Amino acid sequence: MSKRTLLNGQEIQVILQRLACQLIENHSDFKNTVIIGLQPRGVFLANRIQAILEAELKENAPAFGKLDITFYRDDFRRGDKILQANQTEINFIVENKHVIFVDDVLYTGRSIRSALTAIQSFGRPKTVELLTLIDRRFSRHLPIQPDYNGKQVDAINHERVVVKWKENDGEDVVEIIRLNDE
Amino acid sequence: MNDLSVKHLLGIKYISEADIQLIFETADHFKEVINRPIKKVPSLRDITIANLFFENSTRTKLSFELAEKRLSADVINFSAASSSVKKGETLEDTVNNILAMKVDMVVMRHPNPGAGVFLSKHINASIINAGDGAHEHPTQALLDAYSIREKLGDVAGKRVVIVGDILHSRVALSNIYALQKLGAEVKVCGPLTLMPKHIESLGVQVETNLAKALNWCDVANMLRIQNERMEITYFPSTREYVQQYGVTTEVLSKLNKPITIMHPGPINRGVEVSSEVADSEYAIILNQVENGVAIRMAVIYLLASKIKQYEK
Structure with a gap:
């Protein structure tokens, strides 16, 4: 197993600032916009984006929720591991709102497909956009692309892209881990 | 961890504390x-x-059916009153006929203790016991313990008294197993005629004085007097039972602290609990019903995840 660093803490910080600015550019006052972090790991990224937006926009910052997609996944009963859920916390109705999904790594697109189904339990959003920190190119199973993207990478199938966050893993870093290919 | 240790839910006796905690977390x-x-x-x-009810049930059946539909499962219902059981078909044949229609899971209530265990040895589907005679009613015990956890924060260290007709109750047995596995202390209270022999061997104390039992406990689970299962007279009259074991506001006002009142339903108002108590802030009877759907969804979801169709 070998690993290399794709982004260090400083580079991540620059990207987060840029993504937040792009959101402000498109949604200006966020009057009708909500941000939804996808459980489990998209929530860390969403928290960071939210903190930047709050510092920038004060009380105009958008409402923020967490969405767990476990019960909407398409691989129930297909693997060895049982699918365990995380907390969903959406204290608002998304009916007619602009929804921004936030997730750390976009890979096959299946999680986002599940999230698109899951969000309908909370109303019919006006639009849904996707913000990701890392877009793994050429590995999509479904026609899903990010609207806001931190960095594109070309990683092959037996490599894993791992995003670590200071508050959870001790440091901000994005690594590509190469699993032993037998 | 992260997976149930069993393929069927036949009784609380057969599952571990880790299983119960996993069910609770999923139910959240x-x-x-x-x-x-x-x-x-x-x-x-x-x-x-398939919901197979060989015995009458209203809320358990509705609760299971709602849980199944909330999970998007296809549901077929069967009740013994309108079936070939009356024509002399055996349990195994009835169930195998239903399974021939490609059913993955069976929820069964049956008047005979051990019906679920018997079936699990003979058929190839996940079985959830929804009550077998006076044996076990595991989902009821899970939702009772879950409701205590929700109300009091934790089950461990709590004192729970089960009051009433212990002899005919599958709820009592499943509750005793569940509460003890989760670290609660359990007593049973009621007239000695309604106490099963050797109940102390389960590690529960028998208390015949209701006031003492209520003063000791944090939670009182009031069981229904099951008149339909009583072929002999166990106490002189309903009036006398109410005087000794009925919980009223007057009884509660004499206690040294407020306690939580539970009831698995259906309530005989004015017998086990008075109407005022059933509708008071101390009662969590309707919370139990709501939690019942969440608990049953969790059990069905966790058992269904062990059915692997796509490896074949």
């Missing part, structure tokens, strides 16, 4: 789901569940 998420504007998830859309 389903409780959030059933409070959404749209209360349904698609997880079990390719699972078919």
Whole structure:
């Protein structure tokens, strides 16, 4: 197993600032916009984006929720591991709102497909956009692309892209881990 | 961890504390789901569940059916009153006929203790026991313990007294197993005629004085007097039972602290509990019903995830 660093803490910080600015550019006052972090790991990224937006926009910052997609996944009963859920916390109705999904790594697109189904339990959003920190190119199973993207990478199938966050893993870093290919 | 240790839910006796905790954590998420504007998830859309009720039931059957539908499972219902059981078919044949229609899971209530265990040895589907005679009613015990956890924060270290007709109650036995596995202290209270012999061997104390029992406990679970199962007279009259074992506001006002009142339903108002108590802030009877759907969703979801169709 070998690993290399794709982004260090400083580079991540620059990207987060840029993504937040792009959101402000498109949604200006966020009057009708909500941000939804996808459980489990998209929530860390969403928290960071939210903190930047709050510092920038004060009380105009958008409402923020967490969405767990476990019960909407398409691989129930297909693997060895049982699918365990995380907390969903959406204290608002998304009916007619602009929804921004936030997730750390976009890979096959299946999680986002599940999230698109899951969000309908909370109303019919006006639009849904996707913000990701890392877009793994050429590995999509479904026609899903990010609207806001931190960095594109070309990683092959037996490599894993791992995003670590200071508050959870001790440091901000994005690594590509190469699993032993037998 | 992370997976149930069993393929069927036949009784609390057969599952571990870790299993119960996993069911509770999963139920937390389903409780959030059933409070959404749209209360349904698609997880079990390719699972078919048969509800086989060889004995009458209203809330358990509704609760299971709702839980199954909230998970998007296909549901077929069967009740003995309108079936070939009356024509002399055996249990195994009845169930095998239903399974021939490609059913993945069976929820069964049966008047004979051990019916679920028997079936699990002879058929190839996940079985959930929804009550077998006076043996076990595991989902009721899970939702009772879950409701205590929700109300008091934890089950461990709590004192629970089960009051009433212990002899005919499957709820009592499952509750004793569940509460003890989760670290609670359990007593049973009622007239000695309604106490099973050797109940102390389960590690519960028998208390015949209601006031003493209530003063000792944090939670009182009031069981229904099951008149339909009583072929002899166990106490002189309902009036006398109410005087000794009925919980009224007057009884509660004499206690040294407020306690939580539970009841698995259906309530005989004015017998086990008075109407005022049943509708008071101390009673969590309707919370139990709501939690029942979440608990059953969790059990069905966790058992269904062990049915692997796509490896074949």
